[in-house]
Amino acid sequence: MTPLQITVDVVTVIFSVDTEAQRLLVLLCMDEPARLPGMPLSGELTLAEQAYQVLATKVQVEHLYLEQLYTFGGPGRDARESPTHRCLCVAYFALVQYQETVLLPGPEPVQWVPFAELPPLAGDHAEIVRYGYQRLRNKLEYSPIAFQVLPELFTLGELYQLYTTILGDNFSDYSNFRARLLKLGFLQDTGQKVCRGAGRPASLYRFDRQAFLPYKDKPMVFI
Amino acid sequence: MTPLQITVDVVTVIFSVDTEAQRLLVLLCMDEPARLPGMPLSGELTLAEQAYQVLATKVQVEHLYLEQLYTFGGPGRDARESPTHRCLCVAYFALVQYQETVLLPGPEPVQWVPFAELPPLAGDHAEIVRYGYQRLRNKLEYSPIAFQVLPELFTLGELYQLYTTILGDNFSDYSNFRARLLKLGFLQDTGQKVCRGAGRPASLYRFDRQAFLPYKDKPMVFI
DNA sequence: GGGATTTTTGGTTAAGATTACTATAATTTA
């Protein structure tokens, strides 16, 4: 019996939100066919560090959220496989701040692609992206990842736009969204006012992590 | 550069609920130290099939729920590791029906251990069990896994006991639990009455999968 | 046998949350 040879790829589904254009974006390597950024597992890093490495070789960004998504591994999912060689794929999920993200040059150029207009993807990468999108929606509803990728100070309108771009605008109207979020008590009004385009100036808010902590493990719904 | 050799173990955290004794149980291999059932990845099966295989070599059971839990893989998590050898662990989560489960004899005997009285576990298996317990609580609250491990016909009291044993009895009182579950509309009253010990006879209910399906992707809370 | 106990069942009520909607304030745009 020949021992089974195993390859493990770490790929990262990187989302970001262009609130201006109201678009959810996915970072893709524009090969033919397009694929998710990834690299084979190396020896010294944890899986999470590796997933971050994948991200960091493609983009420069300070504010992000990263977590493990799922491990894909049916036999036959990769062309390199054979009876003695198995390929697994540990997928990670990332959300990065769009405005500050810089795409890095490299041998395989990456590009933001609107989630609504995904091209055909290599192997099972389309499935991985769909899985990541579900995770994104769920996380948004019951965890504060939005504040991870918003600037330190933001308006409630900007927060609402982030939510509508990802969830669609039928999850709540703006007025009720505002009331609910403010009631939760972890948004700190700085008192500063800004004008973003037309309309009455808005208050700048800050996410108060201290005030949020009591919500750990308690039911907490944003939408 | 020597190629990295990778071993992948598939382990399964198997929970069940002894409603009589009001105890949540975990299946452990009673080695020294105790550990979760698992086996190295082989060539022909999907990860899920492999996880089921792990389960099926230890217990005989018809009704169960199985899903992927998490992939653990920091370097240094396993004694077999070296600079050229990396061990990953793809963990699965299972919930099985206690009453019908038969522990199978084998070289490494398994045993139900109360979750409240876990012995020291090998490697990072304690972390994996804790992770599984969190998943169990979450799943119970917003998915119908309870019906997967309840007999075809069950009383609302039995359903409530399953919930209290896992979540503690401070999540809802019986009366409100009943009302909420019945309102959801996917519990079919068969009209049959049974007496379980003392007390007024209870109606036997059936989980109506058809009536449940509309809840897919919709918020749905049981507690 | 018969009262105590246990469990199921079916409520009620007050408080809180949600939804849809309205109105007003303060800015930019035309």
Place this chain on the structure above:
DNA sequence: TAAATTATAGTAATCTTAACCAAAAATCCC
């Protein structure tokens, strides 16, 4: 300067939740 735009505040009807209460129908146990 009027119109449009966005932020903010609030209301009222409806629905949900939490904490109870009480009767019904069985077993338990003396």
